[in-house]
Amino acid sequence: xxxxxxxxxxxxxxxxxxxxxxxxxxxxxxxxxxxxxxxxxxxxxxxxxxxxxxxxxxxxxxxxxxxxxxxxxxxxxxxxxxxxxxxxxxxxxxxxxxxxxxxxxxxxxxxxxxxxxxxxxxxxxxxxxxxxxxxxxxxxxxxxxxxxxxxxxxxxxxxxxxxxxxxxxxxxxxxxxxxxxxxxxxxxxxxxxxxxxxxxxxxxxxxxxxxxxxxxxxxxxxxxxxxxxxxxxxxxxxxxxxxxxxxxxxxxxxxxxxxxxxxxxxxxxxxxxxxxxxxxxxxxxxxxxxxxxxxxxxxxxxxxxxxxxxxxxxxxxxxxxxxxxxxxxxxxxxxxxxxxxxxxxxxxxxxxxxxxxxxxxxxxxxxxxxxxxxxxxxxxxxxxxxxxxxxxxxxxxxxxxxxxxxxxxxxxxxxxxxxxxxxxxxxxxxxxxxxxxxxxxxxxxxxxxxxxxxxx
Amino acid sequence: xxxxxxxxxxxxxxxxxxxxxxxxxxxxxxxxxxxxxxxxxxxxxxxxxxxxxxxxxxxxxxxxxxxxxxxxxxxxxxxxxxxxxxxxxxxxxxxxxxxxxxxxxxxxxxxxxxxxxxxxxxxxxxxxxxxxxxxxxxxxxxxxxxxxxxxxxxxxxxxxxxxxxxxxxxxxxxxxxxxxxxxxxxxxxxxxxxxxxxxxxxxxxxxxxxxxxxxxxxxxxxxxxxxxxxxxxxxxxxxxxxxxxxxx
Numbered sequence: 001x002x003x004x005x006x007x008x009x010x011x012x013x014x015x016x017x018x019x020x021x022x023x024x025x026x027x028x029x030x031x032x033x034x035x036x037x038x039x040x041x042x043x044x045x046x047x048x049x050x051x052x053x054x055x056x057x058x059x060x061x062x063x064x065x066x067x068x069x070x071x072x073x074x075x076x077x078x079x080x081x082x083x084x085x086x087x088x089x090x091x092x093x094x095x096x097x098x099x100x101x102x103x104x105x106x107x108x109x110x111x112x113x114x115x116x117x118x119x120x121x122x123x124x125x126x127x128x129x130x131x132x133x134x135x136x137x138x139x140x141x142x143x144x145x146x147x148x149x150x151x152x153x154x155x156x157x158x159x160x161x162x163x164x165x166x167x168x169x170x171x172x173x174x175x176x177x178x179x180x181x182x183x184x185x186x187x188x189x190x191x192x193x194x195x196x197x198x199x200x201x202x203x204x205x206x207x208x209x210x211x212x213x214x215x216x217x218x219x220x221x222x223x224x225x226x227x228x229x230x231x232x233x234x235x236x237x238x239x240x241x242x243x244x245x246x247x248x249x250x251x252x253x254x255x256x257x258x259x260x261x262x263x264x265x266x267x268x269x270x271x272x273x274x275x276x277x278x279x280x281x282x283x284x285x286x287x288x289x290x291x292x293x294x295x296x297x298x299x300x301x302x303x304x305x306x307x308x309x310x311x312x313x314x315x316x317x318x319x320x321x322x323x324x325x326x327x328x329x330x331x332x333x334x335x336x337x338x339x340x341x342x343x344x345x346x347x348x349x350x351x352x353x354x355x356x357x358x359x360x361x362x363x364x365x366x367x368x369x370x371x372x373x374x375x376x377x378x379x380x381x382x383x384x385x386x387x388x389x390x391x392x393x394x395x396x397x398x399x400x401x402x403x404x405x406x407x408x409x410x411x412x413x414x415x416x417x418x419x420x421x422x423x424x425x426x427x428x429x430x431x432x433x434x435x436x437x438x439x440x441x442x443x444x445x446x447x448x449x450x451x452x453x454x455x456x
Numbered sequence: 457x458x459x460x461x462x463x464x465x466x467x468x469x470x471x472x473x474x475x476x477x478x479x480x481x482x483x484x485x486x487x488x489x490x491x492x493x494x495x496x497x498x499x500x501x502x503x504x505x506x507x508x509x510x511x512x513x514x515x516x517x518x519x520x521x522x523x524x525x526x527x528x529x530x531x532x533x534x535x536x537x538x539x540x541x542x543x544x545x546x547x548x549x550x551x552x553x554x555x556x557x558x559x560x561x562x563x564x565x566x567x568x569x570x571x572x573x574x575x576x577x578x579x580x581x582x583x584x585x586x587x588x589x590x591x592x593x594x595x596x597x598x599x600x601x602x603x604x605x606x607x608x609x610x611x612x613x614x615x616x617x618x619x620x621x622x623x624x625x626x627x628x629x630x631x632x633x634x635x636x637x638x639x640x641x642x643x644x645x646x647x648x649x650x651x652x653x654x655x656x657x658x659x660x661x662x663x664x665x666x667x668x669x670x671x672x673x674x675x676x677x678x679x680x681x682x683x684x685x686x687x688x689x690x691x692x693x694x695x696x697x698x699x700x701x702x703x704x
Contacts, residue, residue, distance in 0.1 A: 022704075024539060063704055071704055118703070126699070135563045166561075181697045238553060240566050282566040284552050287618075289568030332570045339574040389507055389676065390578025420513055420538035455540035 021064035028057040030160050030451045035428065038444035043157075043205070052447050053158050056080045059111075069120075074113040081105035112169040120175075128174040133167065134188055136231060136244055138282035138291040141165040142347050142380060144325040145244050145278030145295045148172070148188055148229050150196040150251035151351045157199045159429045159447050161413070165351065170194055183234040190227040193219060193271060196251040206255075207267060216253060217270035239283035246276040250299070252352055252372065255364055256318050257305035272318075273300030289331040298322040299354070306363040316359035323375065325349030337385070344381040350438075368403035369437040376403040376438070382411075391417045395427075405434030407443070421455040477597030477609045480628065485590045487633045487662060489523060494661050494687035496522045500536075501682055505579045508675040514538070515577050520695050530696035541577075545701040548587070557701040564698050573620045580649065580669040580678040584620055594619045605629060606636070621648075629655070632662040647672050658685050 032052040039045055046052070061075040084092035085103055092103035100106070114130030121127075137143030142165060149170050155163035173189045207214045219225045227248030234241060249271045257268030275298040282291035299319040307313040329345030353375045356366045361374070368374045382397035397411040413427030430446040431439050486492045503515040516537040522530040528550040535541045543559035556567050572584040591597070595611035602608070611624040623641035628634070638651040654666035663685060670677040694700060 024542060065704060133562045135561060138566065140565075176699075178697070178699050181693060184699075235553075238550075284566075284568035284570075287552075287568060287570040287572075289566070289570065291566070331568065333574055335573055339571060341571070386575075386578070389505055389513070390575065421540040423540070453540075455538070455542075 021062050024061045024063075024456060026057070026059040026453060026455050028059075028162075028451060028453045030055045030057065030158075030449065032159060032447050032449035035430070035446040035448050036444050041444055042441045044442075044445050046445070052445075053160070053449075054082050055158070055160075056082070069118045071116045071118075072114065073116075075111040077109045077111045079105075079107040079109075124178040126176040126178070128176075129172075131169050131171045132174060133169040134172060134174055135167070136229075136242070136278070136280070137293050138240065138242075138280045139293050139327045139329055140291075140331075140343055140345060142327050142345060142351075142378075143280075143293060144327055144347075144349060145242075145246075145276065145280050145293045147246040147248065147251075147274075147276050148190065148194075148227070150194040152197055153252065153352070154197040154199045159449065160451070161411070161425075161427065161449075162451075168197065184232070186229075186231040186233075188229045188231075190229075190248065192221060192227070193225055193249045194227060194251050195271065198252075206269075212258075212260075212265035212267045214267050214269065217268070219249075219271070239281055241281045242279070244276075244278040244280070246274075246278070248274060250274050250354075254302065254318065254354070255366075255372065256302050256360075257307075258364060259305070259307045260309060261307050268305070270302065272302040274298070275300075287332070290329070292326070292328040294324065294326040296322050296324055297354070304357075304360050304364060314363060316363060317357050318360045318364075319354070320357035323349075323355035325353075325375065338387055339385075341384040342381070343383075344379070347378040347380060349375045350378065369401075369405060369434075369440070371438060373438065376401060378402065393417075399439075401433075401437050401439050403437050405437045405440065407431055407433030407435075407437040407440030409439055409442075423451075423453045425449075425451040425453070477599040477607075477611075478592065480599060480607050480609060481592050481595075481597040481611070483633050484626070484628060484635065485592055489529060489590050490525055492661070493523050494521075494659075494663070496520070496689060496691040497663075497685065497687050498689060498691065499682045499685045501533075501680055503577065503579055503581075504679045504681075505577075506677050506679075513578070515541075515579070520691055522691055522693070522696060530693075532696055532700065535577075543704070547696065547698065547701045549696065551587075555698055555701060557698075562702070564701060579680075580671045580674075580676055581680065582620065585649075585651075585669065591624070595624065605631075632657075634662045634664060659687050661687055663687070 031054045034046040034048060034050050034052050037046065037048045058078045059075060061073065063073040065071045083105065085105060086092060094100055095102045110131065112131045112133060114128050114132040116126065116128040118126050134148045135146055136148065137146040146167065149167035152163055152166045152168050155166060170190050175187045177185045203214050229244065229246040231242055231244040253269040254272055255267060255269055259266045276295050278293065278295040280293040284290065302318045304316045304318040305313055325348055327345055327347045329343065331341065331343040333339040333341050352372050355375050360366055366373050368376050378399050378401055380399040382395060384393060384395045386393045393415040395413040397413065398409050400406065400408045409429065409431045411427060411429050413425065415423060415425045417423050426449065428446065428448045431442045433443065434440045435443055498520050501517040501519055503517065505513040505515065514537060515535070518534045518536055520532045524530060531548040533546040535544045545557035547555040552569050554567050554569065555564050557564050573582050576583050576586050591611055594617045595613055598610045600608050600610045607628045607630065609626040609628065611626065613619055613622050621640045622643050622645060625639040626635045627637040629636055632655045634653065634655045636653050636655060639647055640649040642648040649672060650670045652668045653664040655662050656665045665682045665685065667680045668677055
């Protein structure tokens, strides 16, 4: 690993000399604390004042132009934690080569690497190949039509605001054809299925509920098991609109079977096929920004299965039919002082939620108010105020979960730009309300965080 | 004969003395955004933001502009410094069609015009100040003073118009017909900002190459300098697109 890192660093140091590449990056320290005690939480168990998450992050990005029409970009992310690994009661020992990787948590990731060719083969056709982020949709973060890149569910639960609802770049062939100045046709082919990174311990938590083992169906890497998408966008009556179609798979696992007849109960998961037809728009009316996305999710056929003890196996459809998810939002700046920015959205269907068949609800226990559960409504809002020449930003974010019960989260934040490109950020994530809701389950896991970021 | 010529000269000048500032304003706009303005322009902007304690911050922006006499001007700005905003792009196609490009997420977001009054990048310029939408659509002008070298105009906001300044005072040298000084008054009629412009001839055009914008109450100021100005390069309309915004 160290050799690979060294080699890549050397490449990054050498390449710029030849190709006038631009090097940039970020060093970030993120640390969060539990502000309250919760010894029997559904997800976390902790004392008040216990560290929730500690991470040092290093990004290195290189970008350049080989010619007028060919450019490239790559970003490497490295993560390290200050705590030592204690594996199964052993002392933290390094490997035979004295590498600290086995004793210090360290992860290394090629976040993106792509080549972009403008006017590829024909005029006005751009072709981007490689690992890349292709973002669709007009909403602020909670995009229901943005399905080419899977959600980073692992980072979602770090409560690091930089990763809230972020999606991971994927390896793709991306063709963008421009007609005039405002119309674009896009075709994307992803060379594999897409899977969201899940948080550490996910498998354990999934099975714990039933004391069960977890099995996951995996598709073969066949050409037919690859994902693609098409999108057409233009401007009509001064409003940006787009139509999209995604064909691929659910990025998050779907529970479709429970078997308790074996020695150990078993939970069966898969990543079924999924088509999503989407419409999105954005514009402004009387200086108020507005946007919306409506997506129709069409799951592939997936047979559910329940076998309890020696009883018969019950079969059913996990999904009965297609279902809608949508989001509508607006933003405005209230002219007080330097201006208070206000952003509000109504969301029907969080990224992990689905509309299951009544049998799946009955036999597999899907309901509102749980992760991977039934679709709920949310009101998401934030306010921001910048002062002292943008050196200080105060923010108050939050959302209300409107399901069987109601919970609400408050996320006040303070961002201080100490110097150009050096920022200190602090905030909290605190949930209140009904414990039997998806986010209400975190009501005793109130978190405070501090982050320091240097961009170079 | 000389008497007759003098009579006609007086006739020609009287409307100006009578307060027809709007005619002068039209001439100014011809130079700023009209027929006598550059058809397009490419430049590098260096913005120095100075707070009330004298602390300085630098911003660098590459800018492309296209003059559309019949419509709103088009503009693209790409931020080069500091590092945390490097690559951020801003595309303006009209007063109510603007886009922001965030390179970290490879994402273009449409942004609404509600932030016009707010500070641009933490400077003493507002988004509105950075625009080139002209004055005569929104203000009535009155000539309040005239010397051999310059005109002084007072612009009053037309009823029902949504513009942040209720009154603007312009000092306009006759030679360049580009304001050398502007006083900007807020809704309560108080002086809020003062802009001092250095104007230079680039090719056949008079262009403001340095603007010092001071916020009177805050005691802060921002200097915006334009460097490596190129005019009438025949910039392609393809530059003023979301496609170009995503390019480095």
